[in-house]
Amino acid sequence: MDVAFGVLGPVAAWDGAGDAIALKGPRHRAVLARLLVARRRVVPVGRLVADLWADQGEPPADAVGAVRTFVAALRRALEPERPPRTPARLLVTEGPGYALRAEPEAVDAWRFERAVNAARTLPDLDALNRLEEALSWWRGPAYADFAAAPWARAERSRLAELRLHAVERRAEVQLALGRAAMAVPDLDAHVAEHPWREDAWRLLALALYRTGRQGDALAVLRRARTLLVEQLGADPGPALRRLEADILDQAAHLDPGPDGRRDQVPPSDPAERVWTQATAAYDRTVASGARARLESTVGLLRDLAVTGGGGLEAARGHRLAAITAAQELGDPELTARVIGAYDVPAIWTRVDDPQQAADTVKAAELTLAALPQDAHLAARARLLATIALESRGTRSARGPQAARQAEDIARRLNDPALLAFALNGTFMQTFHRAGLAPQRDEIGAELVALSARHGMVTYEVLGHLVRLQSRSALADFTRADEHAAAADRLAGRHELPLVGVFTDWYRVLRLSATGDPHPAEEATAYQQAALRLDGAGMPGLEHGLLPLALLCLRLRHGRPAQTDEHLDWGPYEPWARPLVLLAQDRPADARTALDALPEPPRDLLFEALWCLTARAALALDDRETMKRAHAELAPAAAELAGAGSGLLTLGPVARHLDDLAVALRRPR
Numbered sequence: 001m002d003v004a005f006g007v008l009g010p011v012a013a014w015d016g017a018g019d020a021i022a023l024k025g026p027r028h029r030a031v032l033a034r035l036l037v038a039r040r041r042v043v044p045v046g047r048l049v050a051d052l053w054a055d056q057g058e059p060p061a062d063a064v065g066a067v068r069t070f071v072a073a074l075r076r077a078l079e080p081e082r083p084p085r086t087p088a089r090l091l092v093t094e095g096p097g098y099a100l101r102a103e104p105e106a107v108d109a110w111r112f113e114r115a116v117n118a119a120r121t122l123p124d125l126d127a128l129n130r131l132e133e134a135l136s137w138w139r140g141p142a143y144a145d146f147a148a149a150p151w152a153r154a155e156r157s158r159l160a161e162l163r164l165h166a167v168e169r170r171a172e173v174q175l176a177l178g179r180a181a182m183a184v185p186d187l188d189a190h191v192a193e194h195p196w197r198e199d200a201w202r203l204l205a206l207a208l209y210r211t212g213r214q215g216d217a218l219a220v221l222r223r224a225r226t227l228l229v230e231q232l233g234a235d236p237g238p239a240l241r242r243l244e245a246d247i248l249d250q251a252a253h254l255d256p257g258p259d260g261r262r263d264q265v266p267p268s269d270p271a272e273r274v275w276t277q278a279t280a281a282y283d284r285t286v287a288s289g290a291r292a293r294l295e296s297t298v299g300l301l302r303d304l305a306v307t308g309g310g311g312l313e314a315a316r317g318h319r320l321a322a323i324t325a326a327q328e329l330g331d332p333e334l335t336a337r338v339i340g341a342y343d344v345p346a347i348w349t350r351v352d353d354p355q356q357a358a359d360t361v362k363a364a365e366l367t368l369a370a371l372p373q374d375a376h377l378a379a380r381a382r383l384l385a386t387i388a389l390e391s392r393g394t395r396s397a398r399g400p401q402a403a404r405q406a407e408d409i410a411r412r413l414n415d416p417a418l419l420a421f422a423l424n425g426t427f428m429q430t431f432h433r434a435g436l437a438p439q440r441d442e443i444g445a446e447l448v449a450l451s452a453r454h455g456m457v458t459y460e461v462l463g464h465l466v467r468l469q470s471r472s473a474l475a476d477f478t479r480a481d482e483h484a485a486a487a488d489r490l491a492g493r494h495e496l497p498l499v500g501v502f503t504d505w506y507r508v509l510r511l512s513a514t515g516d517p518h519p520a521e522e523a524t525a526y527q528q529a530a531l532r533l534d535g536a537g538m539p540g541l542e543h544g545l546l547p548l549a550l551l552c553l554r555l556r557h558g559r560p561a562q563t564d565e566h567l568d569w570g571p572y573e574p575w576a577r578p579l580v581l582l583a584q585d586r587p588a589d590a591r592t593a594l595d596a597l598p599e600p601p602r603d604l605l606f607e608a609l610w611c612l613t614a615r616a617a618l619a620l621d622d623r624e625t626m627k628r629a630h631a632e633l634a635p636a637a638a639e640l641a642g643a644g645s646g647l648l649t650l651g652p653v654a655r656h657l658d659d660l661a662v663a664l665r666r667p668r
Contacts, residue, residue, distance in 0.1 A: 003078050003090060005107045007036055008159070009139025010566045011146070013078065018523035018550065020564030021077050026145070027052060028077075031070045033146055035091070035100035036107060037155045044097035051151040071098055108137045109159055116166045124176045131170040136534040138163060139566070164194060171203045180210035182310030191220075195227040198237050205240075209247055209254060217247055291334055298322050298341040305344045306458055308497045309537035315344070316537070320356050323363050332370035333379065339364050340382025343421040345462035347469075347502065349392050349428060349603035350540040350571070357390040364390075381409035381418055388425025393603050403429040416450055420459040423447055427466060431602040434610070434653075435635030437644050441470035444483075461490050465502055465646070469604065473636075473644035475652075477510050501532045501541075505647045512553065513640060513649050519557050523550055526648075544570020549648040551576055552608065555615060556651050574598060575609045578616035591620050607633060608642030611650045618663055630660045 002016040011033045013021040023029050030052050035043055048067050053059035060066070075088050082088065091100055104110055115134035119127040142159040146152040167190050174183040187204040194200060201224035208217035221244045225236050246254055286292055301322065305315035319342055326338040339360070351357040364383045371380065388403035403425040410419035427443045430436050447463030450456070464487040471480040484503045491499035508525040511517055517525075526549045533542040547567045554561060560583035561576065569576045574597055581590035594616050600609035610632050617625035633641075633653050641650040650656070 003102070003106060005032075005036060005102055006137075006139065007033065007143050008108045008112060008137050009141070010144045011036070012564065012566060017520040018527060019554075020562055020567075022563065023077060024073055027066070028070050028074055029145065030149070031067065032074055032100070033143055033149075034151060035098060036102070036109075037143075037152060038099065039110070040099060040101055042094050042097045042099045044095075046096070048097065051149070054150055055148070109142065112137055112159075112166075113162060116162060116169070119166075119169065119173075124173050128170065128173045128177065131166055131173065132535060133531060135163070135166055135170065136531055164190075164197065164200075168197070168200055168203060171200075171207065175203070175207060175210065179310070180207040181314060182308070183207045184211065185310065185313055191224070195224075198224070198228070198240055201236075202239055202243055205243055205247070206254065214247060214250075218244065221247075291329065291331070294322060294326055294329075294334070295337055295341065298338050302342050302344055305342075306496050306498065309535040312498065312537035315342075316353060316356065320359055323360065327363065327366075332367050333372070333375055335363070335367045336371060336375070336379040336383055339367060339386055340379060343382070343385070343417070343424075345424055345458050346389055346392075346428065347462060347465045348538065348541045349431060350601070351390065351392065352538055352540040360390045361387050377409050378413060378415060378418055381406045381413070381415075381422060384409070385418075385421045385425040388422075389428055392428040393431075393601050395602065399425075400429040400432070416454040417456060420447060420450055420456055420462075423450075424459070424462060431604070431606055433602075433635055434607050434633055435637070435639060437470045437473035437636075437639055440644075441467055441474070444470055457490055457494050458496065461487050461496060461499055464490070465499070468502070468506055469644050469646040472506065472509060472513075472646050472649075473639045475513070475640050475643070477514055480506065480510070480646075498536060498538070501536050501538070502646060504532050505529045508549075509643060509647055509649060512556075513643065513651075519553065519559075522553055526550060526553070544568060544572045545647065548572045548576070548605075548608075551579070551612075552642060552648045552650045555579075555612075556649075571601075572605075572609070575600065575612045578620070579612065582616065582619050587620065590616065591622070594620060594622060594625060597625075604645040605642060607636050607639065607644065607653060608648065608650055611641040611653070611656045614656050614660055618659060621663070621668075623664060623668075626660050626664055630657060630664070633657055633660075 003021070004014045006012040006014070011023075011029050013023060013032070015021055023032060031048065034048060034051055045064055045067055049059050049063040052067070053063060071091060075082070075091050078090050079088060090102065091098060102110075104114070112134050115130050119130045119134075122130060141147065142156045142163075143149075143152045147156070167186065171183045171187050171190075174180065184204065184207050187200060187207060191197065191200045191204055201220065205217040205220045205224075208214075208220060221236075221240060224240060228234055228236055282296070286296075298319070301315040301318055304311040306312075322338055323335065326335040329335075364386045368380060368383050371383075384402040384406035388399050388406060391399035391402070403422070406422035407419070407426050410422040423443055423446060427440060430440050430443070444463045444466030447459055447466060449463075451460035451463060464483040468480050468483040468487065471477070471483065484506050487499050488503050490496070491503075508522070508529045511525060512522050526546060530546040530549075533545065536542065547562065547569050551561055561579035563580060563583050574593075578590045578594040578597065581587075581593055594613075597613060597616075600606050600613070610629050613625060614629040614633070616622075617629060633656060636653045637657055639653050641653045641656060643649040
């Protein structure tokens with residue numbers, strides 16, 4: 001059995017299918033961790049005893065026997081199919097002690113070290129991809145559950161330093177590739193956590209300067225000086241002092257990257273020339289306090305939001321600031337334009353930032369109420385569409401009402417762009433019951449046709465993704481494939497990288513639903529797809545999705561839920577908990593968890609979460625919950641559970657309904 005080990009976070013092990021291996025108690029984990037620290041070298045039994053009981057002064061009299069017991073248990077867990085009395089292949093006895101002969105690729109820390117070293121000699125783009133992937137392997141501090149162990153201290157420090165170096169090296173490569181704006185958020189968080197790293201401050205200030213934020217760059221350098229003096233009692237080094245002087249002088253050498261290229265694109269590039277000339281003309285012509293600047297800013301944010309994870313996060317961060325600035329000017333028509341201009345297509349039904357969404361809805365409602373009676377209907381419709389989009393998943397009656405009103409106005413005005421925006425809001429409000437994939441498919445079809453006629457590329461992509469989801473729910477993967485391919489073609493032609501996140505996940509769903517892969521192949525495919533989520537700027541999609549997908553996969557193959565205590569289930573934890581407790585053979589706790597289960601949110605995973613509820617209710621013979629699950633799922637009898645998300649599935653809803661019906665007919 002292929003075994004993988006994780007130490008970039010709590011110590012863990014996974015089998016060849018990607019499932020967590022139960023490592024029993026803390027002493028078992030400590031033995032495994034101590035052997036991993038040794039990096040395939042032998043650790044004498046006496047050394048293990050001294051290290052395991054270092055916090056107790058003297059080890060117990062039977063410590064050597066206890067270590068042998070821990071090792072035997074670990075061997076059973078790591079090689080469960082090894083025949084009795086045959087030598088262990090992985091955790092071996094050698095000379096005076098034990099060694100863990102893990103393969104070089106089997107331990108995340110060893111892979112991380114090799115990846116960071118390899119990135120030093122790769123071309124910039126390849127280096128960036130390698131570093132991004134390597135940094136995604138971290139689940140927390142190295143050897144997180146042994147922070148106080150003296151034997152882990154040196155390795156923890158070494159790995160932590162290597163990670164900090166990788167973060168800074170990634171920023172350097174981003175700057176070299178002209179992606180300064182993408183580097184800023186991670187560097188900002190990096191210096192907040194590690195204020196003594198002068199090179200990180202230098203990179204952050206340089207990134208800000210190269211994105212046209214000279215004032216912010218100087219403010220960062222002042223903040224660095226203050227923190228260094230207060231925390232370390234030292235003045236900034238020569239590199240920081242020199243950068244500050246160069247920024248004040250607007251030194252020409254700050255513009256090129258380290259290999260002589262400009263930070264954004266080569267000077268000879270025609271797009272760069274036009275951009276530079278146009279923005280310079282805008283700065284000369286439009287007064288700094290003009291309200292037109294605010295509206296232009298929102299237009300840029302709308303375009304920025306579809307450029308990738310960094311752009312989406314930056315756009316989301318600045319959007320509310322733009323709305324607040326418009327409100328402060330006291331002009332409701334301007335505020336309506338600022339709010340309504342951010343018509344960024346949305347496909348996922350859980351918002352990325354619930355507080356920001358609520359603040360945006362509040363601002364839109366206040367602006368609607370303040371608009372003069374003669375205000376153009378299109379402004380009202382855009383505010384209503386914004387309310388419909390941003391209130392998705394809240395169970396508010398206002399969202400569906402606003403969606404209907406926005407769509408009605410758009411059709412009366414015969415405004416294609418407004419109608420596309422309104423249809424996006426309508427789509428987000430079509431989750432009030434199960435089984436609505438055909439209705440969403442009609443919305444997607446209208447979006448595709450409308451957008452293709454009028455050249456609205458991002459909404460054409462949205463329409464294809466809506467249809468991809470809907471046809472998946474209806475098990476029509478031939479048509480879903482067509483929409484995935486169409487979305488990918490448009491995304492490639494128009495530089496829309498986030499589309500690939502959804503189409504990659506769809507292809508794993510299709511493999512799972514229509515192929516005959518080994519469960520380990522499916523699990524690996526989902527884990528690979530999940531790598532696309534890191535840095536995609538969509539926490540509402542990312543959080544908890546991979547564990548949920550793997551849970552659905554396990555249940556479809558008749559296996560119990562994952563029991564790894566370190567899994568982050570995100571918002572899906574309440575629906576996973578009863579099944580996890582059942583897998584841990586804790587039926588009483590599982591029943592308590594099932595009794596406390598909330599109604600699933602009415603979104604793209606509505607049917608999937610009800611099916612998880614049904615599985616737990618069937619296992620616990622909870623007839624009332626079974627009846628509710630049957631009633632909620634019945635309208636979706638012709639669909640695949642969860643496949644409407646385009647991401648995962650629990651198989652045909654009809655199969656779950658049949659299991660519920662059979663159980664409900666059985667005598668108590």
